[in-house]
Amino acid sequence: MATRVLVCLLVAFILIGDSLAVTLSSKLIHRFSDEAKAFRVSRNGEPPGSWPRWRSMEYYQLLASSDLQLQKMKLGPQYQLLFPSEGSKTMSFGNDFGWLHYMWIDIGTPNISFLVALDTGSDLLWVPCDCIQCAPLSAGYYNSLDRDLSEYRPSESSTSKHVNCSHELCELGPNCKSLKQPCPYIVNYYSENTSSSGLLVEDILYLASSNDHTSKNLVHAPVIIGCGRKQSGGYLDGVAPDGLLGLGLGDISVPSFLAKAGLIRNSFSMCFNEDDSGRIFFGDQGFATQQSTPFLPLDGKYITYMVGVQSCCIGNSCLKQTSFQAQIDSGTSFTFLPDEVYKKVTAEFERQVNSTRLSTKGFLWDYCYEASSERLLSIPSVVLMFAPNNSFVVRNPTFLFYDNQGVSRFCLAIQRAEGNFGIIGQNFMMGYRIVFDRENLKLGWSRSNCQDLSDGKAMPLTPPAHDRPENPLPTNEQQSTPTGRAVAPAVAGRAPSKPSSASPLLSAPHFLRMRLLPLLLLICLFLSAI
Numbered sequence: 203m204a205t206r207v208l209v210c211l212l213v214a215f216i217l218i219g220d221s222l223a224v225t226l227s228s229k230l231i232h233r234f235s236d237e238a239k240a241f242r243v244s245r246n247g248e249p250p251g252s253w254p255r256w257r258s259m260e261y262y263q264l265l266a267s268s269d270l271q272l273q274k275m276k277l278g279p280q281y282q283l284l285f286p287s288e289g290s291k292t293m294s295f296g297n298d299f300g301w302l303h304y305m306w307i308d309i310g311t312p313n314i315s316f317l318v319a320l321d322t323g324s325d326l327l328w329v330p331c332d333c334i335q336c337a338p339l340s341a342g343y344y345n346s347l348d349r350d351l352s353e354y355r356p357s358e359s360s361t362s363k364h365v366n367c368s369h370e371l372c373e374l375g376p377n378c379k380s381l382k383q384p385c386p387y388i389v390n391y392y393s394e395n396t397s398s399s400g401l402l403v404e405d406i407l408y409l410a411s412s413n414d415h416t417s418k419n420l421v422h423a424p425v426i427i428g429c430g431r432k433q434s435g436g437y438l439d440g441v442a443p444d445g446l447l448g449l450g451l452g453d454i455s456v457p458s459f460l461a462k463a464g465l466i467r468n469s470f471s472m473c474f475n476e477d478d479s480g481r482i483f484f485g486d487q488g489f490a491t492q493q494s495t496p497f498l499p500l501d502g503k504y505i506t507y508m509v510g511v512q513s514c515c516i517g518n519s520c521l522k523q524t525s526f527q528a529q530i531d532s533g534t535s536f537t538f539l540p541d542e543v544y545k546k547v548t549a550e551f552e553r554q555v556n557s558t559r560l561s562t563k564g565f566l567w568d569y570c571y572e573a574s575s576e577r578l579l580s581i582p583s584v585v586l587m588f589a590p591n592n593s594f595v596v597r598n599p600t601f602l603f604y605d606n607q608g609v610s611r612f613c614l615a616i617q618r619a620e621g622n623f624g625i626i627g628q629n630f631m632m633g634y635r636i637v638f639d640r641e642n643l644k645l646g647w648s649r650s651n652c653q654d655l656s657d658g659k660a661m662p663l664t665p666p667a668h669d670r671p672e673n674p675l676p677t678n679e680q681q682s683t684p685t686g687r688a689v690a691p692a693v694a695g696r697a698p699s700k701p702s703s704a705s706p707l708l709s710a711p712h713f714l715r716m717r718l719l720p721l722l723l724l725i726c727l728f729l730s731a732i
């Protein structure tokens with residue numbers, strides 16, 4: 203779900219009142235459009251041309267160099283890692299919350315906790331707030347929760363501040379009737395009809411740092427938060443009921459605020475473990491020896507975490523003409539490949555796998571097989587090759603279904619994308635410390651068990667033995683394991699596992715609805731080209 207967003211703003215003023223009401227389809231304002239730029243200039247009195255092109259390479263270099271200045275001023279000799287005040291731990295609840303990864307954050311004074319979904323595919327942090335239409339928040343409604351979810355009320359937080367329409371991060375500013383009024387936002391995600399809208403506010407996000415092992419320092423970071431008054435689609439239906447943390451490249455994202463304030467290096471890492479736990483660290487640039495690949499600009503702009511896959515390898519066979527660009531999106535449950543690549547990859551997988559294919563008409567995935575424990579040994583590996591010569595061995599290319607005897611069937615957990623771009627979703631990120639190095643504009647990765655990096659020890663420059671980068675080509679050992687670790691049993695327990703007479707894989711989990719609408723991405727690209 204959860205991709206582009208503030209990049210493609212559909213201008214629709216639900217909250218601002220009738221005079222501003224614009225029909226949903228009447229207008230698309232891109233935040234880098236001339237219109238938005240003109241507004242920015244007139245508002246801030248910036249002469250046109252005094253800044254590098256928004257999100258051009260120069261823009262990011264300028265940003266990085268000013269970040270570095272700040273860091274030199276404020277940071278000690280040792281770079282600090284920040285994590286939410288409730289801890290660096292992230293968690294996933296499987297099908298319950300759409301297979302995304304979540305963490306607790308504290309906001310406001312007095313502070314309130316929110317269980318937010320982690321989304322590298324969007325920028326804004328929003329939480330349910332002064333609700334008109336929000337997901338149910340009581341614990342009883344969900345299987346996995348032991349406490350009620352909260353609703354944010356800016357009027358009850360002594361540190362909350364209005365963000366008015368003249369704020370430089372108010373993207374809908376050009377449509378406001380008056381610059382004094384609170385800034386509205388609306389974010390549309392790829393999943394059909396999925397959106398969040400409301401007003402922007404500024405408040406404190408509490409983070410912790412641990413430079414030395416004796417104490418944890420609390421860091422008060424002012425950030426912009428979407429007061430999400432009205433959610434729709436997937437957000438009313440089990441995905442991100444308590445808000446979403448956008449981790450994208452946009453200036454409004456939490457990592458951008460933290461880096462701009464000089465609190466961290468402009469980078470963060472996420473690690474998702476196979477047991478549903480994980481870690482997030484702001485400021486983490488990873489190991490010097492990790493593998494990496496540059497982020498790719500779209501029309502000269504760094505809008506999303508886009509990377510270039512050179513080829514896909516199944517087993518020991520690297521397929522010709524399987525290069526594509528893909529967005530690294532933790533907010534997408536399962537990976538999508540562009541059609542041509544999808545066909546080649548699935549055909550080769552089908553050729554190498556020694557199991558009986560199941561009919562999966564109408565199911566999320568097309569390539570599903572009967573499994574028995576010994577056959578699991580022979581699931582072909584899936585490896586993505588990145589420039590320059592770096593390999594990414596997908597730990598869990600399949601999704602396992604369990605019955606009383608153990609794994610009963612498995613599916614290649616890849617879907618067909620309708621556009622030219624792929625999306626590398628959370629399932630492919632599993633088992634790696636993935637570094638979103640925004641300062642150097644590259645993605646880094648190293649094998650990891652998601653250990654705690656905040657224990658005060660100086661960060662090592664090279665990985666311990668088990669964290670070493672992968673060999674460029676897959677080995678037998680790296681192929682899927684027979685132990686069923688591809689999906690932890692606890693997760694699989696929540697997976698649809700009961701066969702039905704009509705179809706062996708009939709149950710439709712939440713994520714079925716989390717399909718992307720590639721059209722929107724095309725609109726973004728189109729708009730950013732003008």
Ligand SMILES: *[C@@H]1O[C@H](CO)[C@@H](O)[C@H](O)[C@H]1NC(C)=O
Nearest residue numbers: 287308312313314408409420
């Ligand atoms: C949040 O509030 C509680 C009590 O109201 C306090 O004990 C705790 O330290 C606060 N947490 C943060 C991060 O300020």
Ligand SMILES: *[C@@H]1O[C@H](CO)[C@@H](O)[C@H](O)[C@H]1NC(C)=O
Nearest residue numbers: 364366367368369381382383
């Ligand atoms: C908008 O908010 C800023 C900061 O809070 C304030 O300085 C400014 O005067 C406000 N602008 C208008 C037009 O109210």
Ligand SMILES: *[C@@H]1O[C@H](CO)[C@@H](O)[C@H](O)[C@H]1NC(C)=O
Nearest residue numbers: 393394395396434435436715
């Ligand atoms: C999206 O909303 C439209 C209009 O309300 C509706 O017709 C359509 O069925 C919805 N799509 C989904 C997938 O819910």
Ligand SMILES: *[C@@H]1O[C@H](CO)[C@@H](O)[C@H](O)[C@H]1NC(C)=O
Nearest residue numbers: 517554555556579580581582
């Ligand atoms: C499938 O079976 C054939 C013949 O039994 C064997 O040569 C091949 O290695 C098997 N494939 C895998 C991926 O194990």
Ligand SMILES: *[C@@H]1O[C@H](CO)[C@@H](O)[C@H](O)[C@H]1NC(C)=O
Nearest residue numbers: 587588589590591592674675
């Ligand atoms: C990639 O690796 C191959 C084989 O190891 C080598 O021949 C080639 O020069 C490498 N390419 C780059 C760009 O490093």
